[in-house]
Amino acid sequence: MQKKIRRRKRKSEPELEIVDLDKMTDPVNVEDAAGSADAKNADEEKADHAAAEEGKKESKVLIEFKKVCKKYAQGEHVFYALKDADLTINEGEMVVILGPSGAGKSTLLNLLGGMDSASSGQILFDGTDLTTFTDNMLTKYRAENVGVVFQFYNLIPTLTAYENVALMKDIKSNTTDPVEALDAVGLKDHMHQFPSQMSGGEQQRVSIARAVAKNPKLLLCDEPTGALDTGTGKEVLKLLQDMSREKKRTVVMVTHNSFFADIADTVIRVKNGGIQSIVHNDSPKDASEVNW
Numbered sequence: 001m002q003k004k005i006r007r008r009k010r011k012s013e014p015e016l017e018i019v020d021l022d023k024m025t026d027p028v029n030v031e032d033a034a035g036s037a038d039a040k041n042a043d044e045e046k047a048d049h050a051a052a053e054e055g056k057k058e059s060k061v062l063i064e065f066k067k068v069c070k071k072y073a074q075g076e077h078v079f080y081a082l083k084d085a086d087l088t089i090n091e092g093e094m095v096v097i098l099g100p101s102g103a104g105k106s107t108l109l110n111l112l113g114g115m116d117s118a119s120s121g122q123i124l125f126d127g128t129d130l131t132t133f134t135d136n137m138l139t140k141y142r143a144e145n146v147g148v149v150f151q152f153y154n155l156i157p158t159l160t161a162y163e164n165v166a167l168m169k170d171i172k173s174n175t176t177d178p179v180e181a182l183d184a185v186g187l188k189d190h191m192h193q194f195p196s197q198m199s200g201g202e203q204q205r206v207s208i209a210r211a212v213a214k215n216p217k218l219l220l221c222d223e224p225t226g227a228l229d230t231g232t233g234k235e236v237l238k239l240l241q242d243m244s245r246e247k248k249r250t251v252v253m254v255t256h257n258s259f260f261a262d263i264a265d266t267v268i269r270v271k272n273g274g275i276q277s278i279v280h281n282d283s284p285k286d287a288s289e290v291n292w
């Protein structure tokens with residue numbers, strides 16, 4: 001019981017979480033604890049260590065922003081689309097970035113995906129700083145690691161659903177078979193249709209299949225339900241949540257819809273180019289339970 005409480009607390013405190021886990025897995029600390037007067041028995045010790053290891057796995061950091069700024073010249077002034085952003089995203093997390101229009105959400109997402117470069121600060125992906133990358137290195141980073149889903153799907157109209165997804169094979173090795181990817185989003189029977197012959201929800205599912213077929217570590221979604229009705233939007237949300245829960249992919253979704261906060265493991269609120277808050281959710285709702 002005590003273990004459970006400790007682990008929950010760590011999950012709700014991202015910065016402390018990392019430090020605490022490092023301490024807990026430090027062999028010196030484990031030995032110290034075992035040697036103390038009220039030492040636990042060997043079984044308890046083992047269970048503690050296993051819990052610490054499990055916690056460590058849960059919280060492997062994939063992305064870290066350190067004082068990231070994106071600024072634009074505006075006449076004589078400097079405008080910050082993003083200012084001093086600090087954040088951490090763990091592998092397998094479902095993250096929702098919330099904020100009003102113009103807050104800096106897309107800027108944040110584009111920086112995450114290597115589609116834009118920071119004016120200052122560090123962006124660490126798996127420990128490597130993207131801000132030191134050349135254009136060629138960023139191209140490779142995007143091809144290898146990033147799948148993107150946009151509000152208006154961005155499918156190629158002259159290609160069928162199958163062909164749109166199969167394109168990923170030209171970009172990267174070890175892609176998922178297009179039929180399998182389309183099957184995963186429930187569209188195997190529609191794979192020979194062109195985008196114009198599909199509903200909005202179906203087109204968005206093709207674009208998710210396309211992004212996921214790349215087997216990216218990071219799945220970025222910019223207002224993925226923005227053009228869909230609530231019912232269809234929910235199906236898309238569910239698909240994205242499953243990608244994180246079942247396929248253990250890191251999903252980062254930008255939205256202005258605050259109802260989506262309930263389904264995320266982590267909610268990052270952005271306003272006027274600044275990060276307002278980062279909140280961890282111990283028991284996110286199932287996507288099918290969200291209404292808007």
Ligand SMILES: Nc1ncnc2c1ncn2[C@@H]1O[C@H](COP(=O)(O)OP(=O)(O)O)[C@@H](O)[C@H]1O
Pocket residue numbers: 072080081099100101102103104105106107108
């Ligand atoms: N290329 C650009 N040049 C100048 N200003 C930009 C550019 N891109 C974004 N901005 C500005 O940065 C702010 C944040 O934009 P954005 O990240 O797209 O907001 P959001 O996605 O939250 O609506 C906005 O005020 C926008 O006009």
Ligand SMILES: [Mg+2]
Pocket residue numbers: 105106107
């Ligand atoms: Mg935007």
